[in-house]
Amino acid sequence: MRFTSEQRLDDGVLEREFTLGEIPGILWTPASASASAPAPLILVGHPGGLHKMRPRLAARARRSGADGFAAATIELPGGGDRPRFAVAEQARADLRRALEAGEPVDEEIVDRLVLPLVEKAVPEWQTTLDALLSLPEIGGPVGYSGGVIAIGVRLAVVEPRISAAVLFAGSFVPRTLFEEARQVTIPLHVLLQWDDEGNDRQSALDLFDAFGSKEKTLHANMGGHTGVPEFAGDAAARFFTRHLS
């Protein structure tokens, strides 16, 4: 992990860009974090395109910083300036064609779109987690926050260092995800934008139902995909404070 830039924001949060091999990322640590008081960590997921997503990710990270958490994000495989991801590009083109034609989206397209991404992204998150947890100012416990929901679910299943997750419903859900969801046991807080135009609401409700976690909460709110109300962000932050502090 190589830090490539560093700036102290006005709220005291230290924002550092880094690269991990070829993967670019950003780490935010609260002013309070130190070797003697390492901060718990939230991994901030997103749908890819770090540069475009950055203002929203930074806002989430600074909110976490105010609560005493470090936050980190990395670019998705094929996202932003990373090399195109051929199989996903093809699936995305097929998806666009189906949506424009007003056809139902074939499950096989969703599988091709999401599953290779999960296969590639999850080990990258784990490598990133190794590197982050080796920093003296960062400790456990670790949470995952965001979409792509299939990545969050897989991480919750395979990565024992993640102890709670805020999952954003709103991306296509491959069939196998329901099976994986049953294996999730960590506390979950699921955000669903009720009128999200790009989201299959029923599929999100079915997925929530499938999770094996004893503590799982669904917060459904009005507004489109990016319209999560501020109070819903506050509620998600409180979920992490309950489980990671």
Place this chain on the structure above:
Amino acid sequence: MRFTSEQRLDDGVLEREFTLGEIPGILWTPASASASAPAPLILVGHPGGLHKMRPRLAARARRSGADGFAAATIELPGGGDRPRFAVAEQARADLRRALEAGEPVDEEIVDRLVLPLVEKAVPEWQTTLDALLSLPEIGGPVGYSGGVIAIGVRLAVVEPRISAAVLFAGSFVPRTLFEEARQVTIPLHVLLQWDDEGNDRQSALDLFDAFGSKEKTLHANMGGHTGVPEFAGDAAARFFTRHLS
């Protein structure tokens, strides 16, 4: 409104039993409430049987008191020691028979069970509201919290003094309620116990979808009908603090 008992609880909340005509009720006011600083009011709904429900209602009221709110509840028509409500009794017997026989519950039974109760309970709540708001230590705004959800919905439609509501999904929903739900415009916070054995989850989701309110939030949690987790109660309290303070 005639007060029949009065005690100061250890958290400073003043608990007073009252009767309003033949209707018994309980009023809780925070220590901070006075004529010069009247407290906002939360009407606390329940499924009937004030005596049995009292510990849970008092806990909710005292939580509201800690947030600076007064809280009040009254017995439901036909509930507790109030005269039996013949039509609802008959419907309840028919419902029990259908449930014991494992039959689907006929919509006509639900109508007979819920609608007369709504017709009778809503004006009683309004008379109670008149009396409560005439007390110098109680002011607006007013919220409604609880079930029976059909009573909460009707109140939200017909009573302009109610400016926000926490509604508990989990009772039978008459068909006409969906029409009424579309007329509701106040901010709503809907609690759904996902695995509530006595609740039709799909019907609760459909009702949430039907509400006309621009701000409506659904919080679904695990556990049975009475198993609302403490953090869900906290979230409902924060909803009222946002809207009634």
